[in-house]
Amino acid sequence: xxxxxxxxxxxxxxxxxxxxxxxxxxxxxxxxxxxxxxxxxxxxxxxxxxxxxxxxxxxxxxxxxxxxxxxxxxxxxxxxxxxxxxxxxxxxxxxxxxxxxxxxxxxxxxxxxxxxxxxxxxxxxxxxxxxxxxxxxxxxxxxxxxxxxxxxxxxxxxxxxxxxxxxxxxxxxxxxxxxxxxxxxxxxxxxxxxxxxxxxxxxxxxxxxxxxxxxxxxx
Numbered sequence: 001x002x003x004x005x006x007x008x009x010x011x012x013x014x015x016x017x018x019x020x021x022x023x024x025x026x027x028x029x030x031x032x033x034x035x036x037x038x039x040x041x042x043x044x045x046x047x048x049x050x051x052x053x054x055x056x057x058x059x060x061x062x063x064x065x066x067x068x069x070x071x072x073x074x075x076x077x078x079x080x081x082x083x084x085x086x087x088x089x090x091x092x093x094x095x096x097x098x099x100x101x102x103x104x105x106x107x108x109x110x111x112x113x114x115x116x117x118x119x120x121x122x123x124x125x126x127x128x129x130x131x132x133x134x135x136x137x138x139x140x141x142x143x144x145x146x147x148x149x150x151x152x153x154x155x156x157x158x159x160x161x162x163x164x165x166x167x168x169x170x171x172x173x174x175x176x177x178x179x180x181x182x183x184x185x186x187x188x189x190x191x192x193x194x195x196x197x198x199x200x201x202x203x204x205x206x207x208x209x210x211x212x213x214x215x216x217x218x219x
Contacts, residue, residue, distance in 0.1 A: 032082040099151070106147070
C-alpha cells in the first residue's frame with residue numbers, strides 16, 4: 001500500500017484548508033506585474049555616433065515619442081485590468097472552475113499585451129497595428145465581463161451585492177470595450193487620427209464616477 005500522505009490532509013488526518021483562491025490571486029498579481037515590467041522594454045536609449053550634438057540627441061529622443069506614448073497607454077490599460085480584477089475578486093470567498101478558466105484567459109491576454117503594444121509603437125500609422133491592439137483588448141474586456149457573470153451566476157461573493165456599484169463598475173468595462181471597438185473602423189477610415197481614439201479610454205474610465213455623481217445628485 002502506498003504510504004504517501006494525501007494532498008488534502010495533514011499527517012494527523014485533519015483536512016487541509018483549500019487555498020486555491022489565494023494561489024489564483026497570487027498568480028494574477030504576478031502576471032500583471034511582469035506584463036507591466038515588460039512594457040518598459042520598448043523604452044530605448046538612442047544610439048548616436050561619438051560627437052553627436054545636443055540637437056541630434058533631441059531629434060533622436062523625439063523619434064522615441066511613439067514608444068513612450070504607447071508605453072504610457074498600455075501601462076494604463078494593464079493597470080485598469082488589474083484594478084478591475086482586484087475589485088471583482090476582493091469579496092470572492094471561493095473558486096469555481098469557470099472563474100479559474102476566465103481568470104487564466106485574462107492573464108493570457110495581459111501577458112501577451114507587450115507584443116501588440118510594441119507593434120503599435122513601431123507601426124502606429126498602419127491600420128492593422130491598431131486593429132490587433134484593439135482586438136486583444138476587446139477580447140480582454142469580454143473576459144472581464146465573463147468574470148462578472150461568473151461571480152453572480154455561481155454566487156461566489158460574500159454578502160449582498162450593491163447594485164449601484166456593480167452597475168457603475170460594469171459601465172466602465174463596457175465603455176472601454178466600446179472605445180476599443182471604435183478603433184477598428186476608425187483605423188481604416190481615418191488612419192492618421194486612429195491612434196488618438198484611444199485617448200477616449202480616459203473618458204470611459206470615468207463613466208462610473210459620472211454615474212455615481214448623477215445618482216447622488218438625484219437622491
